[in-house]
Amino acid sequence: MIEIRSIRKEYVSKKNRVIGVDNVSLTIQTGEIYGIVGYSGAGKSSLLRCLNLLERPTGGNIIIDGIDLTSLSSKELRKQRQKIGMIFQHFSLVSSKTVYENVAFALRAAHRSKDATKLRVLELLEIVGLSDKKDVYPAQLSGGQKQRVGIARALANEPTVLLCDEATSALDPTTTKAILQLLKKISSELGITIVLITHEMEVVKELCHRVAVMQDGRVIEEGPVYEIFSQPKQELTKQFISSVLDFELPSHLIDESEGTIIKIQFEGQTAGESILSDTLQSHAVKGNILHGKIEYIQDVPLGILIIELIGDAVQIHSALEYIKNRSSSVEVLKHVTA
Numbered sequence: 001m002i003e004i005r006s007i008r009k010e011y012v013s014k015k016n017r018v019i020g021v022d023n024v025s026l027t028i029q030t031g032e033i034y035g036i037v038g039y040s041g042a043g044k045s046s047l048l049r050c051l052n053l054l055e056r057p058t059g060g061n062i063i064i065d066g067i068d069l070t071s072l073s074s075k076e077l078r079k080q081r082q083k084i085g086m087i088f089q090h091f092s093l094v095s096s097k098t099v100y101e102n103v104a105f106a107l108r109a110a111h112r113s114k115d116a117t118k119l120r121v122l123e124l125l126e127i128v129g130l131s132d133k134k135d136v137y138p139a140q141l142s143g144g145q146k147q148r149v150g151i152a153r154a155l156a157n158e159p160t161v162l163l164c165d166e167a168t169s170a171l172d173p174t175t176t177k178a179i180l181q182l183l184k185k186i187s188s189e190l191g192i193t194i195v196l197i198t199h200e201m202e203v204v205k206e207l208c209h210r211v212a213v214m215q216d217g218r219v220i221e222e223g224p225v226y227e228i229f230s231q232p233k234q235e236l237t238k239q240f241i242s243s244v245l246d247f248e249l250p251s252h253l254i255d256e257s258e259g260t261i262i263k264i265q266f267e268g269q270t271a272g273e274s275i276l277s278d279t280l281q282s283h284a285v286k287g288n289i290l291h292g293k294i295e296y297i298q299d300v301p302l303g304i305l306i307i308e309l310i311g312d313a314v315q316i317h318s319a320l321e322y323i324k325n326r327s328s329s330v331e332v333l334k335h336v337t338a
């Protein structure tokens, strides 16, 4: 478990003082994949780098599996850091070393024998699917392959925590998906806790169990990914989510419609279609589906239906009440009564 307690990071220079992280507290459970999102400058990197004390926090504590890293001597910290792997947006490989040597380097720092190192490197390259590339140099690899080497290197010393700093931001969408799948496999098969920062909500949707949204150094919203996607509270969170769940109807369709327009959100197994057909059967209203979409967040459906209802005022009112009683989220986008 990672306990982030009242972490504050200030950057002080002769000229000014910038607050990178402003009193952040979070708890990340063992085995969880935890996403931290926010726009550029929100403080994501500062916070992530505080987790392994790459940046020493100005205040607060980082407690990993019961050990407070902020209270350790340099020697003890070096030892604890071996339990925390890290991967980077631009991979940070040594260009003059082969794939094998890049991974082996991390093990030599931990003083393993040559034979143990060889066994472990081959095992790691197998895990990341790069056994056939062990003797090539980074320049001969694709971006996705370079990140696989980065992942193998980060896993070398059997860490319990893997920190990912925009690990897929430099990759194309297909390669991103493959790397996310690999991270998922690592998390489930090796039980490693993954903390990742990203500005892409798609990455959170694909991979994370929980997410924190950062703005101006603070966490403004935090929770299970499905909950945050289905019931976002903060404006910024809504903006991030709209980038992956585009549930909006073109405004001209709303203007041109002659009926009342409602948006029904359905979560889990609640089927929007059956709410609509029940409503139409029990009310003298006509209903047209204007838009419908289902997204799957960690295999659980989250969907919307945008429906135009046409009928007299009493029937429309009654139909709206009927729908509201059956769905957790109904929004009236336009109200028209004949």
Ligand SMILES: Nc1ncnc2c1ncn2[C@@H]1O[C@H](COP(=O)(O)OP(=O)(O)OP(=O)(O)O)[C@@H](O)[C@H]1O
Pocket (backbone or CB within 6 Å): 011, 018, 019, 020, 021, 038, 039, 040, 041, 042, 043, 044, 045, 046, 047, 199
């Ligand atoms: N070494 C530093 N010296 C001074 N200020 C810094 C330093 N690192 C970060 N900052 C400042 O701290 C704030 C948070 O930056 P940080 O890099 O953590 O944000 P971020 O969300 O990771 O942004 P990005 O996605 O662009 O990396 C910014 O105002 C930034 O300018």
